[in-house]
Amino acid sequence: MSSGVPDRRILEHELVPEHRVLSFEEAIALLRKLGVKPWQLPQISLNDPVVRLLNAKPGDIIEIKRRSPTGGVHIAYRLVVAYERRA
Amino acid sequence: MVARVERFEEPFVIEKIVFGLLSPQEIRKLAKVTIIRPDVYEADGSPVVGGLRDPHLGAIEPGERCPVCGNTREECPGHFGKIELARPVLLPHLGDYIYMMLQSTCRRCGRLLLPQDRIEYLRRIYVRLKEKWPRLAEVMANSIAKEASDVTECPHCGERQFKVRYIRPIIFYEKRPEGEVRLTPIDIRDRLERIPDDDVMLLGVDPKRARPEWMVLTVLPVPPLAVRPSITLETGLRAEDDLTHALAEIVRENEKLKNFIQTNAPETMIEDAWLTLQHVIAAYIDNELPNIYQLTHRRRRPLKTLAQRLKGKEGRLRGNLSGKRVNFSARTVISPDPLISINEVGVPVEIAKILTVQMVVTPYNIEEARRYVLNGPFKWPGATFVYKARQGRKIDLRYQKNYKQLAEELEPGDIVERHLINGDIVLFNRQPTLHRMSIMGHIVRVMPGKTFRINLLVCPPYNADFDGDEMNLHVPRLEEARAEARELLLVEKHILTPRYGGPIIGGRQDYISGAYLLTIKTTLLTLEEVSRIIARSEAPVDLMEPAILRPKPLYTGKQIVSLFLPRDLNFRGKAKINAGDLKCENENCMNDSFIVVEKGKLLMGVLDKNAIGAEQPNNLLHVIALEYGESKAREFLDTIFRSFIRVLEVKGLSMAYSDIEIPKEAKDEIDRLTEEARREVEELIDQYRRGTLELIPGRTAEESLELKIIERLQKLRTDAGNVAIKYLNPFNDVFIMARTGARGSDVNITQMAAMLGQQTIRGRRIWRGFRTRTLSHFKPGELSPEARGFIKGNFRDGLRPSELFFHAVAGREGLVDTAVKTSQSGYMQRRLINALQDLVVSYDGTVRDSWGNIIQFKYGEDGVDPMRTYHGKPVEVSRVIDRIRSLRGSRGGWRQEG
Ligand SMILES: [Mg+2]
Ligand SMILES: [Zn+2]
Ligand SMILES: [Zn+2]
Numbered sequence: 002m003s004s005g006v007p008d009r010r011i012l013e014h015e016l017v018p019e020h021r022v023l024s025f026e027e028a029i030a031l032l033r034k035l036g037v038k039p040w041q042l043p044q045i046s047l048n049d050p051v052v053r054l055l056n057a058k059p060g061d062i063i064e065i066k067r068r069s070p071t072g073g074v075h076i077a078y079r080l081v082v083a084y085e086r087r088a
Numbered sequence: 089m090v091a092r093v094e095r096f097e098e099p100f101v102i103e104k105i106v107f108g109l110l111s112p113q114e115i116r117k118l119a120k121v122t123i124i125r126p127d128v129y130e131a132d133g134s135p136v137v138g139g140l141r142d143p144h145l146g147a148i149e150p151g152e153r154c155p156v157c158g159n160t161r162e163e164c165p166g167h168f169g170k171i172e173l174a175r176p177v178l179l180p181h182l183g184d185y186i187y188m189m190l191q192s193t194c195r196r197c198g199r200l201l202l203p204q205d206r207i208e209y210l211r212r213i214y215v216r217l218k219e220k221w222p223r224l225a226e227v228m229a230n231s232i233a234k235e236a237s238d239v240t241e242c243p244h245c246g247e248r249q250f251k252v253r254y255i256r257p258i259i260f261y262e263k264r265p266e267g268e269v270r271l272t273p274i275d276i277r278d279r280l281e282r283i284p285d286d287d288v289m290l291l292g293v294d295p296k297r298a299r300p301e302w303m304v305l306t307v308l309p310v311p312p313l314a315v316r317p318s319i320t321l322e323t324g325l326r327a328e329d330d331l332t333h334a335l336a337e338i339v340r341e342n343e344k345l346k347n348f349i350q351t352n353a354p355e356t357m358i359e360d361a362w363l364t365l366q367h368v369i370a371a372y373i374d375n376e377l378p379n380i381y382q383l384t385h386r387r388r389r390p391l392k393t394l395a396q397r398l399k400g401k402e403g404r405l406r407g408n409l410s411g412k413r414v415n416f417s418a419r420t421v422i423s424p425d426p427l428i429s430i431n432e433v434g435v436p437v438e439i440a441k442i443l444t445v446q447m448v449v450t451p452y453n454i455e456e457a458r459r460y461v462l463n464g465p466f467k468w469p470g471a472t473f474v475y476k477a478r479q480g481r482k483i484d485l486r487y488q489k490n491y492k493q494l495a496e497e498l499e500p501g502d503i504v505e506r507h508l509i510n511g512d513i514v515l516f517n518r519q520p521t522l523h524r525m526s527i528m529g530h531i532v533r534v535m536p537g538k539t540f541r542i543n544l545l546v547c548p549p550y551n552a553d554f555d556g557d558e559m560n561l562h563v564p565r566l567e568e569a570r571a572e573a574r575e576l577l578l579v580e581k582h583i584l585t586p587r588y589g590g591p592i593i594g595g596r597q598d599y600i601s602g603a604y605l606l607t608i609k610t611t612l613l614t615l616e617e618v619s620r621i622i623a624r625s626e627a628p629v630d631l632m633e634p635a636i637l638r639p640k641p642l643y644t645g646k647q648i649v650s651l652f653l654p655r656d657l658n659f660r661g662k663a664k665i666n667a668g669d670l671k672c673e674n675e676n677c678m679n680d681s682f683i684v685v686e687k688g689k690l691l692m693g694v695l696d697k698n699a700i701g702a703e704q705p706n707n708l709l710h711v712i713a714l715e716y717g718e719s720k721a722r723e724f725l726d727t728i729f730r731s732f733i734r735v736l737e738v739k740g741l742s743m744a745y746s747d748i749e750i751p752k753e754a755k756d757e758i759d760r761l762t763e764e765a766r767r768e769v770e771e772l773i774d775q776y777r778r779g780t781l782e783l784i785p786g787r788t789a790e791e792s793l794e795l796k797i798i799e800r801l802q803k804l805r806t807d808a809g810n811v812a813i814k815y816l817n818p819f820n821d822v823f824i825m826a827r828t829g830a831r832g833s834d835v836n837i838t839q840m841a842a843m844l845g846q847q848t849i850r851g852r853r854i855w856r857g858f859r860t861r862t863l864s865h866f867k868p869g870e871l872s873p874e875a876r877g878f879i880k881g882n883f884r885d886g887l888r889p890s891e892l893f894f895h896a897v898a899g900r901e902g903l904v905d906t907a908v909k910t911s912q913s914g915y916m917q918r919r920l921i922n923a924l925q926d927l928v929v930s931y932d933g934t935v936r937d938s939w940g941n942i943i944q945f946k947y948g949e950d951g952v953d954p955m956r957t958y959h960g961k962p963v964e965v966s967r968v969i970d971r972i973r974s975l976r977g978s979r980g981g982w983r984q985e986g
């Protein structure tokens with residue numbers, strides 16, 4: 002994929018929600034709470050600009066805090082993957 | 089019924105399916121008999137040996153033993169036969185592949201027409217691509233074929249190459265310098281045979297599964313009889329399947345050709361017979377190919393051959409695999425019955441006698457079951473079958489005489505298959521089934537007649553009307569299914585829709601006019617009139633004191649409505665008529681267009697579409713359904729709504745020619761407005777011609793002119809409409825319907841009484857037609873309003889010929905739009921449903937698919953069920969206030985007890 006490093010300023014853009022890599026303990030707790038295997042989570046590409054800026058590795062879980070028009074703040078999680086699941 | 093528990097084998101998982109071509113060797117190995125005779129039966133009725141019903145094709149008669157596998161017809165799987173073709177024949181549906189291969193390979197040595205090093209280079213890439221991205225490999229193969237087909241000299245043997253001309257589906261010509269020469273299937277087969285396996289692969293074909301020459305048949309498989317069963321008509325005559333007829337034709341032509349070749353007939357005769365054989369085989373595979381003689385019956389009906397079995401709506405895929413048929417269902421025309429509950433459906437006796445429900449006989453219902461058996465299958469309410477539990481016997485009552493004995497012999501544990509009776513629950517459906525309210529549970533009410541009857545209030549969820557609409561009814565047969573239908577599917581559970589959070593069941597048309605006429609201030613009713621109106625609701629109510637006592641006691645319509653409202657209901661809202669002269673912002677207003685319900689009393693405001701209409705979120709009906717429960721809302725719909733109709737029966741509501749008549753002063757005023765607009769438009773056109781027209785940013789002069797003209801003419805129609813409405817009696821029936829939202833709008837009234845206004849196509853004035861004008865009535869290049877689709881006339885006085893034409897032009901655009909939109913949105917809907925159908929909101933609030941994968945961490949990102957919202961809002965503050973006020977006295981201070 003593209004080789005350049007994404008511009009850090011995208012993190013400040015108002016349309017880019019807050020991303021955070023969960024710690025190992027947090028990730029385990031989350032999976033236990035939801036009762037799922039990591040691969041049952043929605044996924045995010047390793048090549049996603051924000052993922053690259055966060056220096057996340059495949060297998061990391063990213064927490065995304067999104068502002069929802071109906072639900073206030075909505076928290077979503079994404080599993081970082083090198084290859085996306087085929088449709 | 090006793091469920092049989094079966095042990096299932098561990099299922100195999102299908103990893104992949106590969107399609108290929110059968111080789112001649114495989115076809116010969118498969119075949120158990122060679123077919124050489126076109127007939128099926130001998131004169132004595134025995135099957136012809138070597139015919140299309142040869143015993144070696146498999147056993148099909150009862151008791152027959154298969155000479156191939158030794159089984160009877162239950163066990164024999166059926167066996168293929170073959171026809172040895174006298175000369176090879178192309179497979180017509182593969183013509184495009186044959187064409188591609190002929191063009192991209194050498195006509196002498198058969199190699200791919202690319203240099204050896206290029207071939208090797210491409211192969212290295214292709215192999216890797218095929219492994220990882222099979223779909224991309226396909227694309228690559230296509231581009232290789234394209235590249236090779238442009239080469240004019242073979243890089244391998246130096247042979248000059250000629251272009252090939254292909255006439256679908258089976259004719260090929262080679263364009264040699266001396267002229268076009270037809271390539272026979274023999275020539276083609278020879279050339280395909282010469283292509284080496286390695287080159288075949290680069291053309292996207294797996295040579296192990298499909299050698300190119302296998303696209304040219306030398307032997308044709310004949311399918312077993314199970315694929316083409318013959319049927320015996322009532323007359324005792326045997327009719328063969330269309331495929332058998334087609335195969336007979338092939339055998340006939342093949343034998344003829346064989347004969348010609350053996351007897352050294354003239355070459356032209358052989359050629360003719362060969363071509364015929366090719367046509368017949370092509371038609372056997374697909375009888376709808378272009379340039380092929382269709383195979384037909386004597387009566388010119390085309391045969392249904394192989395492709396026709398699979399293709400199209402009635403084909404195997406769409407007709408049998410995607411679409412299935414069900415038992416215990418009925419379909420007929422629907423008609424309205426305002427006197428049955430919205431939860432009910434009227435079912436014709438005729439249908440009730442065919443649809444049945446199983447009832448297990450117990451000591452508690454045995455008398456009831458006996459009554460059904462006693463009535464037999466032909467008298468409703470009866471029974472069609474009895475299953476005797478102890479004997480394990482099934483008795484068809486149609487062939488029984490002694491119902492009485494059967495009834496007496498009935499014992500607990502038996503099962504009686506009884507007719508549909510009042511109170512049964514059924515599923516009712518109208519296509520297109522676009523949302524969940526398209527299938528709802530209804531309680532059966534058996535009645536005379538031949539149509540299904542439904543309450544008019546359930547028309548909106550089904551989108552039904554009575555201009556010939558038909559609906560389907562399904563009987564759930566198991567107790568579990570019936571309980572589920574009652575608890576989840578019953579109509580009253582669907583008064584509120586999850587689509588937008590509002591009532592989808594509710595009044596339309598006459599219900600709204602009726603409610604309005606009942607609740608306007610001028611409606612004062614005597615006790616007798618009140619009784620008539622309330623009686624129709626069939627609800628037990630206690631009448632209050634009349635609003636007016638002297639000179640004679642009179643009730644208001646609002647008093648009647650209040651009888652049916654929940655005791656503690658508080659509600660405030662604007663009526664539909666709250667517009668224009670009748671505007672009201674709050675309760676301090678004399679126009680009666682602001683609804684105030686205080687402690688279950690309708691104090692102010694008329695009921696119209698905004699109070700009781702279907703598909704009107706946050707109206708009175710919505711609040712009742714949401715805050716008092718669907719059962720209360722159903723009661724409301726089943727009672728007072730009938731009275732609304734009764735009001736119309738008493739008062740009358742109709743439409744007259746005079747209702748859309750406006751006085752001469754109004755017409756003059758409209759004429760004056762029209763003249764004014766015409767002058768302004770002329771001025772705009774003048775400015776445009778002089779080049780002084782003020783341009784709209786981002787628009788050309790023409791566009792600016794058009795936009796300005798449209799805007800001006802639109803304003804003219806609005807103004808004309810306002811003039812017309814000003815002169816209309818506000819209590820004329822047409823106007824009432826438009827104002828209350830019962831039917832029609834201001835635009836409709838304007839178009840009837842004043843003028844149709846500008847007609848448009850794709851938002852522009854009408855411009856197409858003749859070269860520089862729309863119609864020959866106008867001067868070339870004329871830009872005036874009437875030359876470009878402006879209609880000054882109205883429906884009442886009639887249109888001029890050119891006006892009528894323009895109206896038809898714009899009307900057609902509407903028709904085309906709806907046709908296109910429905911098909912497009914239907915397709916989108918199907919794809920969405922396919923993608924979403926298995927998603928489930930689980931108990932932890934997450935949305936998951938059937939593998940447990942998480943789709944959403946909280947349903948809708950807010951966890952809110954839209955069905956239980958105020959038009960999407962989980963909490964409506966004004967409602968909270970109204971409800972708290974109902975705990976207190978209506979004007980300040982807590983209610984004093986005692
Ligand atoms: Mg209809
Ligand atoms: Zn057999
Ligand atoms: Zn060659």
